[in-house]
Amino acid sequence: MDLQVTEITVLPGRDKNGETEHFDRIVIRPGETLAIVGPTGSGKSAFINDIEVFARDDTVTGRTVLVNGAIPPDDYVRDPAKKPIALITQNTKCLADLKVAAFLEMHVRSRKIEGDEIISETIALANEFTGEKITPGARMTSLSGGQTRSLMVADAILVGSTPVIILDEVENAGIFKDRVIEVLRRYQKAVVFVTHDPLVALMCDRRVVMRNGTVVRVIEHTDSEDEALSAVKKMDGILCRLRERIRAGEAITGGVQAV
Amino acid sequence: MKLVVIAGPPSAGKTAVVRQILRNLGTGEKAAYLKIDVVRAFEDEELATEFSIPTRKVYSGDLCPDHAGIMVMADALRWAEKEEASILIVESAGLCLRCSPYVTQALGIVVLSAVSGTHAPLKMGPMIGLADVAVVTRIDLVSQAEKEVFREGIREVAPEIEIVETNAVQGTGMRYLLRRIAEADEVRDAATVELRGVPPLGVCTVCVGKKEIGWQHHFGVVRRLGDAGNLFRGD
Numbered sequence: 256m257d258l259q260v261t262e263i264t265v266l267p268g269r270d271k272n273g274e275t276e277h278f279d280r281i282v283i284r285p286g287e288t289l290a291i292v293g294p295t296g297s298g299k300s301a302f303i304n305d306i307e308v309f310a311r312d313d314t315v316t317g318r319t320v321l322v323n324g325a326i327p328p329d330d331y332v333r334d335p336a337k338k339p340i341a342l343i344t345q346n347t348k349c350l351a352d353l354k355v356a357a358f359l360e361m362h363v364r365s366r367k368i369e370g371d372e373i374i375s376e377t378i379a380l381a382n383e384f385t386g387e388k389i390t391p392g393a394r395m396t397s398l399s400g401g402q403t404r405s406l407m408v409a410d411a412i413l414v415g416s417t418p419v420i421i422l423d424e425v426e427n428a429g430i431f432k433d434r435v436i437e438v439l440r441r442y443q444k445a446v447v448f449v450t451h452d453p454l455v456a457l458m459c460d461r462r463v464v465m466r467n468g469t470v471v472r473v474i475e476h477t478d479s480e481d482e483a484l485s486a487v488k489k490m491d492g493i494l495c496r497l498r499e500r501i502r503a504g505e506a507i508t509g510g511v512q513a514v
Numbered sequence: 515m516k517l518v519v520i521a522g523p524p525s526a527g528k529t530a531v532v533r534q535i536l537r538n539l540g541t542g543e544k545a546a547y548l549k550i551d552v553v554r555a556f557e558d559e560e561l562a563t564e565f566s567i568p569t570r571k572v573y574s575g576d577l578c579p580d581h582a583g584i585m586v587m588a589d590a591l592r593w594a595e596k597e598e599a600s601i602l603i604v605e606s607a608g609l610c611l612r613c614s615p616y617v618t619q620a621l622g623i624v625v626l627s628a629v630s631g632t633h634a635p636l637k638m639g640p641m642i643g644l645a646d647v648a649v650v651t652r653i654d655l656v657s658q659a660e661k662e663v664f665r666e667g668i669r670e671v672a673p674e675i676e677i678v679e680t681n682a683v684q685g686t687g688m689r690y691l692l693r694r695i696a697e698a699d700e701v702r703d704a705a706t707v708e709l710r711g712v713p714p715l716g717v718c719t720v721c722v723g724k725k726e727i728g729w730q731h732h733f734g735v736v737r738r739l740g741d742a743g744n745l746f747r748g749d
Contacts, residue, residue, distance in 0.1 A: 352631045358632075411659070
């Protein structure tokens with residue numbers, strides 16, 4: 256990992272009509288969270304893909320991405336061990352036909368990391384994010400979406416050790432999203448969430464609003480949204496408990512209790 | 515003129531990579547395109563319409579497509595020369611993984627799909643081992659750890675190969691492939707172009723029309739690429 260990465264800057268590109276986007280620059284620093292919101296087809300995935308490949312006016316959006324204010328060296332893009340960004344995709348069907356431990360072993364080997372503990376630590380961290388326990392002997396292809404996503408996040412934190420993590424719709428995977436956010440903050444990661452989830456969106460420091468392929472607005476999180484955030488947290492808590500009861504096969508009779 | 519040979523298993527995204535190359539070639543460049551396939555191919559017509567470049571196709575029929583490629587390569591170079599192309603792109607059918615279609619004085623590109631499984635690179639030794647560049651497509655469908663593990667598989671087969679990761683439909687990461695093409699040598703002498711690797715030495719009795727099963731009905735000499743030992747069975 257390159258500890259020197261202190262910020263990633265996205266410079267504006269062009270919308271579908273060739274007009275320049277309406278923002279100066281969007282900067283992401285370690286420990287900060289950024290939510291990308293907008294309807295389906297509004298360009299959220301293109302935005303994170305631009306960051307992931309360090310676009311240099313060579314993608315459809317025409318954006319440019321800088322690291323520490325400059326065009327990043329080729330190594331950042333081409334050498335995974337030096338690349339400061341890990342993108343966890345929405346397609347959680349992991350295609351590696353290996354067992355979990357063998358997959359991690361191969362990744363650890365490619366990173367030339369010494370010691371075996373990192374594999375069990377990664378699996379243990381992944382198990383903090385998901386209710387369904389991941390075992391070292393399970394096949395990657397047999398993991399559920401939530402398990403795969405949890406494993407990829409844990410891997411990005413411990414094995415990849417990247418300062419910037421991009422998560423595409425983490426909420427869709429049946430994963431403890433508040434736990435993920437908390438752990439990523441603890442590890443001082445810069446995190447970009449593509450999200451439709453009100454809780455994830457409101458918990459982030461900033462929201463980038465997308466429409467028709469372009470950034471239309473950047474909203475800073477302020478105290479004025481705290482009231483809404485705590486209300487959403489409560490609702491989310493209710494829904495989580497309800498989800499567990501439904502999964503456990505209970506009949507849900509009567510009203511749903513807030514506490 | 516430059517010669518670029520593109521190989522890779524079916525559905526890996528070879529034609530998508532060709533499209534990106536054509537779309538991003540410098541203004542001074544003129545491309546010609548040859549598709550080698552077994553029974554049907556449409557890429558030549560599509561690319562001719564899309565990019566207004568001279569294209570051809572060759573059907574290998576009963577012959578293996580890589581063998582057909584070797585037979586027609588000298589003619590193809592003459593044709594592209596006559597068309598005043600500055601770069602000839604030859605796309606293989608990518609069926610049999612025992613040998614490889616790359617020739618000398620050319621840039622060899624293997625196209626692999628990131629979603630084809632960890633062991634995929636290990637299953638196509640010569641096709642990767644003799645290439646200059648491995649282009650990994652559908653990179654947008656996998657997470658970072660998977661990308662790195664897939665890379666590791668390629669490096670196991672070819673430790674020195676240059677790897678370009680791309681979403682070939684969008685063309686991300688293509689600048690590195692284009693740079694490599696820009697730096698590639700020209701064909702010095704078309705008459706001396708030859709295969710890079712030794713092809714498998716095989717005499718196949720199925721190809722000559724024998725239908726019986728069992729060793730006793732068949733004969734042949736089989737030698738794998740890079741393997742000095744011969745396997746001889748039957749009469």
